[in-house]
Amino acid sequence: MNTQALRFVPASEFKERAAAAVADEHLRHSFRGAMDFLIGKRAAQFPDPVALEQQRALAEHIRKYSLARLPDLLEQLERKLTENGIQVHWAADPEQANRIIIDIARRHSTRLMVKGKSMVSEEIELNHAMADAGMEALESDMGEYIVQLDGEKPSHIIMPAIHKTKQEIARLFAERVPGAGYTESVDELIGIGRAVLREKFMSADIGLSGVNFAVAETGTLCLVENEGNGRMCTTVPDVHIAITGIEKVVEKLEHVPPLFGLLTRSATGQAITTYFNMISGPRRPGEKDGPREMHLVLVDNGRTQAYSDEQLRSTLQCIRCGACMNHCPVYTRIGGHAYGTTYPGPIGEIISPHMLGLAATHVLPTASSLCGACGEVCPVRIPIPDLLIRLRGEAQHDERPGHFPMLGQGAAKSRVIDAIWAGWAALYTRPALYRAFGWLATRFRALTPPMQSGWTVSRTPLKPAGQTLHERMAARKRP
Amino acid sequence: MSDRDDILQRLRAAPRGKAPLLPDVSAFHAALAAGMPASTPAARRTLFCEKMAFWHGEVVRVTHDSWPEKLRELCLAKGVRSLLCGERHAVALRGAGIEGLKTYDRPLEEWKAELFQNIEAGLTSTRGGIAETGTLIIWPDASEPRLLSLVPPIHFALLDARQIYDNLFTAMSEQGWSAGMPTNALLVSGPSKTADIQVTLAYGAHGPKELIVLLLVDEEELA
Numbered sequence: 109m110n111t112q113a114l115r116f117v118p119a120s121e122f123k124e125r126a127a128a129a130v131a132d133e134h135l136r137h138s139f140r141g142a143m144d145f146l147i148g149k150r151a152a153q154f155p156d157p158v159a160l161e162q163q164r165a166l167a168e169h170i171r172k173y174s175l176a177r178l179p180d181l182l183e184q185l186e187r188k189l190t191e192n193g194i195q196v197h198w199a200a201d202p203e204q205a206n207r208i209i210i211d212i213a214r215r216h217s218t219r220l221m222v223k224g225k226s227m228v229s230e231e232i233e234l235n236h237a238m239a240d241a242g243m244e245a246l247e248s249d250m251g252e253y254i255v256q257l258d259g260e261k262p263s264h265i266i267m268p269a270i271h272k273t274k275q276e277i278a279r280l281f282a283e284r285v286p287g288a289g290y291t292e293s294v295d296e297l298i299g300i301g302r303a304v305l306r307e308k309f310m311s312a313d314i315g316l317s318g319v320n321f322a323v324a325e326t327g328t329l330c331l332v333e334n335e336g337n338g339r340m341c342t343t344v345p346d347v348h349i350a351i352t353g354i355e356k357v358v359e360k361l362e363h364v365p366p367l368f369g370l371l372t373r374s375a376t377g378q379a380i381t382t383y384f385n386m387i388s389g390p391r392r393p394g395e396k397d398g399p400r401e402m403h404l405v406l407v408d409n410g411r412t413q414a415y416s417d418e419q420l421r422s423t424l425q426c427i428r429c430g431a432c433m434n435h436c437p438v439y440t441r442i443g444g445h446a447y448g449t450t451y452p453g454p455i456g457e458i459i460s461p462h463m464l465g466l467a468a469t470h471v472l473p474t475a476s477s478l479c480g481a482c483g484e485v486c487p488v489r490i491p492i493p494d495l496l497i498r499l500r501g502e503a504q505h506d507e508r509p510g511h512f513p514m515l516g517q518g519a520a521k522s523r524v525i526d527a528i529w530a531g532w533a534a535l536y537t538r539p540a541l542y543r544a545f546g547w548l549a550t551r552f553r554a555l556t557p558p559m560q561s562g563w564t565v566s567r568t569p570l571k572p573a574g575q576t577l578h579e580r581m582a583a584r585k586r587p
Numbered sequence: 588m589s590d591r592d593d594i595l596q597r598l599r600a601a602p603r604g605k606a607p608l609l610p611d612v613s614a615f616h617a618a619l620a621a622g623m624p625a626s627t628p629a630a631r632r633t634l635f636c637e638k639m640a641f642w643h644g645e646v647v648r649v650t651h652d653s654w655p656e657k658l659r660e661l662c663l664a665k666g667v668r669s670l671l672c673g674e675r676h677a678v679a680l681r682g683a684g685i686e687g688l689k690t691y692d693r694p695l696e697e698w699k700a701e702l703f704q705n706i707e708a709g710l711t712s713t714r715g716g717i718a719e720t721g722t723l724i725i726w727p728d729a730s731e732p733r734l735l736s737l738v739p740p741i742h743f744a745l746l747d748a749r750q751i752y753d754n755l756f757t758a759m760s761e762q763g764w765s766a767g768m769p770t771n772a773l774l775v776s777g778p779s780k781t782a783d784i785q786v787t788l789a790y791g792a793h794g795p796k797e798l799i800v801l802l803l804v805d806e807e808e809l810a
């Protein structure tokens with residue numbers, strides 16, 4: 109089978125990919141259908157708008173409180189986990205995170221690593237690094253397994269194979285899974301995946317998982333899932349490695365229920381997932397199963413950059429529910445792959461610039477109509493539209509006093525645009541110049557060019573009216 | 588500088604702003620509860636059963652004396668030829684004469700393949716239930732290992748009806764979880780499932796395909 113990981117394509121080609129995706133009727137149909145389904149399921153979970161606002165306020169408060177104390181909480185978490193027998197590692201960037209994991213894997217002469225769903229492992233492209241190191245990393249979440257089998261990347265953070273129809277999956281299994289026949293029955297397809305993966309859980313040397321919440325006071329890693337593959341990965345192999353972004357920590361266990369309740373309801377419209385797995389340590393003497401060795405890898409990868417600015421810090425409140433993408437009119441039309449980044453949709457547009465720099469991603473914050481749907485559904489009230497506007501600005505100008513320069517600061521700056529804005533400012537601050545310009549523009553309107561750069565790609569050309577507004581108002585006032 | 592120091596230093600160098608107060612989760616829940624009719628054990632039990640049914644979990648009422656016998660009947664009815672239990676209930680179950688009864692009494696490594704291939708059902712205790720979401724609280728330990736509730740295709744779970752809490756927050760505060768977590772604690776709501784293929788729900792993804800709750804009630808209630 110194909111376990112070769114793919115690298116993400118550069119985000120700068122976003123526009124070409126978006127255009128191709130919009131032209132793909134079949135893809136648009138899949139996403140529209142799936143997103144409408146998820147939107148409906150979520151709405152059914154929140155019948156009372158007042159109660160929802162109270163829950164969101166509490167969740168936002170918990171996330172803001174945790175972030176305000178982040179360095180202290182990370183140290184407390186490290187202390188607690190170490191006491192519990194879990195080894196803690198820190199990685200500033202993807203290379204370091206991969207190095208840590210590959211070192212552990214080599215120490216255990218690993219051939220096979222089974223993986224539960226982890227977006228951070230996608231972020232650092234762990235599968236690729238493992239393949240380069242001659243070890244197999246196998247995705248075990250059904251959706252992730254399907255996309256990996258087809259050599260693809262997830263197109264949604266919660267439902268990775270949402271872009272595929274069951275016919276496509278039926279063909280894929282018949283071709284790639286030894287011994288599997290062609291079937292379009294979803295139950296049978298899941299049965300095939302179950303049988304293959306159960307074998308793998310048994311033989312794997314290492315299990316890798318993500319983390320949804322890390323609790324500092326007890327040293328507990330919480331995992332949310334429906335399938336049970338996460339529990340398999342964290343229980344059957346002898347070694348368990350958890351990987352997470354540094355922002356996932358909360359102080360107290362009691363801070364978890366409000367976030368967990370909103371996470372599952374916002375993500376898939378479920379009041380709770382089948383499993384909520386709280387892990388506080390490896391197998392103790394006398395216990396008969398569970399890993400004998402546990403590690404946690406804390407990954408920065410640009411998160412400290414977001415943290416260093418008080419407005420951008422709210423990006424880190426995210427609990428990765430995916431509701432913002434489900435409700436995004438742009439995401440629904442172009443799907444997850446067009447973004448070219450690990451995190452698609454609105455959350456991707458605000459987090460990717462910190463991970464990859466504005467040079468590669470400045471186009472992403474522009475992939476929004478600023479309709480505000482994302483900010484309205486976000487369970488932790490991240491003001492996503494405000495952050496999009498802020499990032500658009502940071503891409504256009506040099507560093508300003510008051511905050512650190514962002515990676516790729518001013519990457520989208522252009523002399524032409526700067527000159528246009530300078531001209532605009534001059535015009536609007538000098539009344540005589542403004543009148544003269546208005547007179548000229550209306551009198552010579554016939555000379556307006558029919559092709560107006562980006563504007564006319566999908567819109568009719570702009571053309572000034574025959575008279576300025578001032579002239580028309582003056583005419584009305586005359587008796 | 589190590590990555591650790593580097594990350595911590597960058598976080599500490601960031602502007603602090605106004606620090607938010609400690610969120611008061613218990614006040615939030617108290618306010619919620621004040622606006623609702625008083626919670627009673629009967630109401631909690633009804634809600635639990637309703638929600639568990641929604642997750643495709645079956646609830647069977649049993650008593651403290653009769654549950655091993657009831658379990659034997661259920662195993663027969665479902666054609667279960669091998670039931671795995673922890674040491675805690677081994678004696679009671681042996682007394683009921685359940686066929687193919689096995690005890691999880693060895694480390695996983697010694698019988699991994701057998702566990703995965705030859706066991707058809709598993710029985711675990713629970714530490715309680717949660718009414719709001721139809722959830723079981725399971726705390727695996729040396730007697731009832733973690734995989735007992737995961738690998739066998741059918742999961743039987745014994746729940747004391749008096750141990751059903753309103754919601755997750757009340758369960759964790761009344762049971763004092765933060766004073767000491769086990770190596771692995773679990774919330775389980777129904778059999779394992781997935782909607783990863785065309786958002787079509789399918790049960791038995793990687794874990795149990797069936798979840799049957801044996802709800803322990805008083806003798807009189809059963810009659």
Ligand code: SF4
Nearest residue numbers: 426427429430432486
């Ligand atoms: S930004 Fe908000 S809505 Fe989007 S994934 Fe994160 S928490 Fe969910």
